[in-house]
Amino acid sequence: MVELQVNTNPDLKSKLIEEQYLQESNNLPIYLTKIEVVGGESFSNQFFQNLLSPILQNGDLTFIQLVNKIKSSQSKLIETGIFDKVAIQILPDNFYSLSSNKIKSYNNEPSLLTKVLIDLSAINLSNNQGFFNFNNEEYLNLKLNHINHNFNENNETWQDTKQEIIGGKLGLLYGNSTTNDLSVFTGFQLLKRNLINLDDGNFDSIKFFNGQFLKSSILNQLKYQKIEYLHDQSKNFPKNGYELLFNGEISSNQEQLNTNNLNEFIKTDLSINLYKSLFNEFFTTKFQAQLGGIYSFNNNNNDSNNNNKLTPIHPSDKFYLGGYNSFPGFSKNSVELQGGDQYYKLQTTLYSKIPTLLYAPPPPSASTIGLGNEQDLNPLRIYATGIIGNVVNSSKANLLEDENGAISYGFGLKYFNNWANFDIGYFFSKRLAFNNDTNSVNTAGIKDGLHFSISIGGSNNN
Structure with missing residues (x-):
């Protein structure tokens, strides 16, 4: 499956249109399996639960809904002012333990098992x-x-x-x-x-x-x-x-x-x-x-x-x-x-x-x-x-x-x-x-x- 790069450009929708993904994939059913955060080890789980709440609310959604929720969470991360890098990727989850045929689906086609990878680089808040x-x-x-x-x-x-x-x-x-x-x-x-x-x-x-x-x-x-x-x-x-x-x-x-x-x-x-x-x-x-x-x-x-x-x-x-x-x-x-x-x-x-x-x-x-x-x-x-x-x-x-x-x-x-x-x-x-x-x-x-x-x-x- 093709890897999708979600750019940090605020105009995320325009970027995806340029890469010719959005026109054909707006209504593609997605089953979000997990969210991985890299580079946020110094922050608590509660900290990320508040900032990533738009994505965490629902795991069964369409591709365009996932993109919009990612944009919302990305804005929250940037507005904290403590990260100089916020990069987000949408990746297929090929190693999810639950078989896709056991996931209830009411769509014409099965949901794609997907995970979100968030790559962060925190600003050094303690500096001299x-x-x-x-x-x-x-x-x-x-x-x-x-x-x-x-x-x-x-x-x-x-x-x-x-x-x-x-x-x-x-x-x-x-x-x-x-x-x-x-x-x-x-x-x-x-x-x-x-x-x-x-x-x-x-x-x-x-x-x-x-x-x-x-x-x-x-x-x-x-x-x-x-x-x-x-x-x-x-x-x-x-x-x-x-x-x-x-x-x-x-x-x-x-x-x-x-x-x-x-x-x-x-x-x-x-x-x-x-x-x-x-x-x-x-x-x-x-x-x-x-x-x-x-x-x-x-x-x-x-x-x-x-x-x-x-x-x-x-x-x-x-x-x-x-x-x-x-x-x-x-x-x-x-x-x-x-x-x-x-x-x-x-x-x-x-x-x-x-x-x-x-x-x-x-x-x-x-x-x-x-x-x-x-x-x-x-x-x-x-x-x-x-x-x-x-x-x-x-x-x-x-x-x-x-x-x-x-x-x-x-x-x-x-x-x-x-x-x-x-x-x-x-x-x-x-x-x-x-x-x-x-x-x-x-x-x-x-x-x-x-x-x-x-x-x-x-x-x-x-």
Whole structure:
């Protein structure tokens, strides 16, 4: 008997018509003897019973009914997002122990003994990623499975202060594995934090947290995007679309040895990214807007001198701007050294291909032939960018009143690759206000000039 290959192409019916099987075999009676799954050893039987329920419901059916049930189960397997290969075959079962003449049949012709073979290749769900990073602001550093708890991706560096953190978060994550357009997370986080190596040179708002503090939070995160990439396989250079990110938390931060030192607050952060390409992706524009705030709604009842004094916000809960990944042209976290409870940032970047007279991309390797647009798997672009932003403490001023904002603009060259990134640029930076004490230009935190970064990484994910 001829072996039928059920292709993973979603248009299964069209594929079978092309192979001239379906026209003559739609009503062919089939007796399904068994379903064999290869490559799913790490998953339970109950897992497959739920996903393969359309096929398992009935074993006495026609060929076209079997094909439709296979399509339904195949879609369920793909939608889990944990298999990078789902291949299904319909094969004759020549070794079925029950003789075909003992199978009750009400058809004009006997049913064909058939089995379904499902060949799966699961994604490695437990994987490690590591990066070596080096730039003109930091020494060589290694990041392994790094999770940054600051919404706007800034590290906390307060002179020689170090922080010990232990904890975790638990919640529910909803996402569309087919389109990846929408992602929603809600959950609970518990962190035990301890600042060490504090000295007299630290700010008072930092020395307040000399001890162990327990932070408990209710987290809500929303991500919605509609993005077209320059190359669908690498997905490392968006060319058109938009992305909306929202992070919110309701938190309580309490000292372990003095329960009166309690701070409760709400923290929100909103980020919008817009992408637009022109002239056959020769130019690509990115616009980014970020806005965040923290509202603290309890007082320090342990202060006998001033009952209205607010308990400070923990340094790692504040917002920071400044540094290569955050605000190039300013030193790390230096837009406001103490951090703030309000911030905004607006940035526009124009990327451009390098004219072919100056640079021609190398020809595609043999492994990328047939992928389409192979030379843009990992694009190299020149860019020009402009940034304006500020971080303030609402106890001193709000974003609308504060005049100590920062502005930076520059140009450079950047290579986009998931595992090997390179960026070099030259920036000009300044403050928007004068120093009120000396009536001179405020240059605090400015670090303009040449900036560069190199990052090399890898993963054990197959």
